[in-house]
Amino acid sequence: MSITSALAGALSGLSATSRQAEILSSNVANATTPGFARREVGLGAAVLAGQGQGVQVLGVTRDVDRHLLGERRIAQAGGGDRDVRAEFLKRVEQTLGTADNPSSLAARLATFDQALVESAGRPESQARLNSVAATAKSLMAGLAAATTDIQNARASADRRIGEDVGKLNATLQQLHELNVNLRSFTGAGRDVSALLDERQRLVDQISAIVPVREVPRDLNQIALFTVGGAPLLEGSAAVIGFTPVHTITPEMTQALGGLSGITINGRPYETAGSASPILGGTLGALFSVRDELSVSAQGKLDAAARDLVERFAGLDPTLAPGAAGLFTDGGGAFDPLNEAGLAGRLRLNAAADPTQGGALFRLRDGLGAATEGPPGNGTLLAALHSALTGARPLASTGFAAGNRSFAVLTSDILSDASALRLSAQSEQSFSAARLTALTDLEAQNGIDTDREMQELLVLEKSYAANAKVIQAVADMIDILIRLGR
């Protein structure tokens, strides 16, 4: 019997080698496939009735470092979070204008200041009055453009939250179906490596949005929880609810109504603060952009707008007390209870604006002046300039206390935007470095074609050896047959 056993053993060697070659070819072919984990064929000695019977293929294993994968996913989520925040803060800095930008808020203010000084020096000059009106409008346009930009950023954050939630729901559903397939295929003992690869890729997608913890269950099943503890996949996929809004105005907040929060399986969850289970990825960062960062940036702009309005109110002796000054809230007097969004609503007083049916001389003679006064009267213009440059306390919150001129307030806002952007970017590069290090480690565990080639040489040799054994056995059998003649 032993010669036939030798034949069978060599045959098992041949088939094991073919199987190894098959897996090796798939490894090499997927050398650059993202999310592909290296496969290895597990071999063992085949034992039949207490005797060695060649080699047997025990199965195909995926070579994955679970701990590293988990770390990398969390780092990826953190990177997404920092990216979103840094991107928004950079946008705010850009929209306010960097310090050396001629269209920055500070540069617009400087030209307004300049126009007022020049006009006070020569009040009869129509050109200089015109430039006071034009630079005042440019200052308001700067504030309004920044407001529009910030609100657009909020709207786009809201839209992206909607997209992220849609992606989460779809991916969770796919994961659930994969879980079902894996259960039946594993039960039937089939090779499930490709399905596991696909599942890993899907979990990677989710973990960019919300950092997740993957909990393995029997029969190749997994359950998913956010790092904060909310269940996403446990037996069935969770349904995440969110309603995007079409347009966002500065007055709308999640607390005061108008903006949607988030629900998981119908239960509302916090979107900010330590109680929120969804923080740490792009989703949490988008909520933060929509509800905190942009509201704070807008608040500062509104405080500046309010300061501007209040500086010029009550200066003008031709106006009744309480009437709107040079800068108005959409044409009317400013109501302190209606500060939100003021930066976007500023208008030059219609009485002094030729494009709204007013006349420039009212900049010089008073907004309530019925007829043009003596053209050389620069008293009011000089008063406007000192109102702009004088130090006064701020009526709004959000700034350190103290008296400021409007220029100092503006430079505070710009410096603030710059500093926030810088710290966000430094956090961003920190988390990016962490993600890079982990991704590198993961890539090191990936396919090494040199190693596969080396194994190919071994396989060739062992295939040849097994074939040689078969040939030798055949020769031996031949000899035996010849003996019988």
Place this chain on the structure above:
Amino acid sequence: MTRISVGDASLTNILARQGADLRGQVQRAAQEVATGRHADIGKVMRGDVAPLLAVDASLARLAAYKTNTTDAAFQTAAQQSAIAGLSQLASGITMTLMGSRDVQTPAQVNVTAADARGRLASVVGMINTQASGRAVFSGVATDRVPLGGSEDLLAALETAAAGSTTAGQVEAAVNGWFADPLGFGAFYQGGASLSAAPIAPGEAADLSTTALDPAIRDTLAGFAMAALIDRGVLAGNADERARLAQIAGQTLHRTEDARITLAARIGTVEAQIETARSRNAAEATSLGILRSDIGSADPYEAATRLETFRTQLEALYLVTARVARLSLTEFLR
């Protein structure tokens, strides 16, 4: 199991990332070399851009003050030259007028009076001087000349002095008219004094002189008395006419000090404007230097950086090319 392999993707990732990083650095350095400005001013200032903005705001304001000092200097120069003209016209006739009683014949007095009438017209013209469309002695009513025609002035004075029979009465009537808010005060077409013009941070130039200034008013009165003789006041009374001419001469002589004082006062303002102008220019220059220090990139430093990154990038390309050829597959053929 102990790993003895390094995935292909690992090296590719590292090389690609380093390449991207170096290319970004090269781009920033190249931008700084080309524009002379920091690619990221916020980072250079560590987020506190207030000093830079303060310098920029001061520079903008100094540009405005430069315009204002030019305007104010023009205005005061026009006033100064008008007053110099006034003094010249007055000194040319004062002695003649003062001698009219003792040295001159009545006919000569008539000639002098006619001369004075002509000079009065010139004086009114000088007070009505305009500098770049701005009447310099009109106060805030810069669009109107301060005085009407000299003949209108004389006609008003004639009415005021009607019935006077002696030179003393005429003098009293003329002085009374000039002091009367309804007399010269109403004849003056300008407005209240100009408010001070800002010429430097916290500093303003006093441009308040108008045609109502006593020096100008009394000079006008002197000329007007002499000119009234030519209009036929005290006709037939040669003695009183000569006396009036003499009083006119004395008035002009007496007001000379006031004119000099006025010229000196305006001169002080001119000096102040000039000082402010040179101070502003010096400040603008030093602020400009400071601005370059804070806000501009050092081109040599940026160029050196560019060169370093270029060398590094070239080395990286070389490494990439060499490493790409290191493959077992290549040697298995």
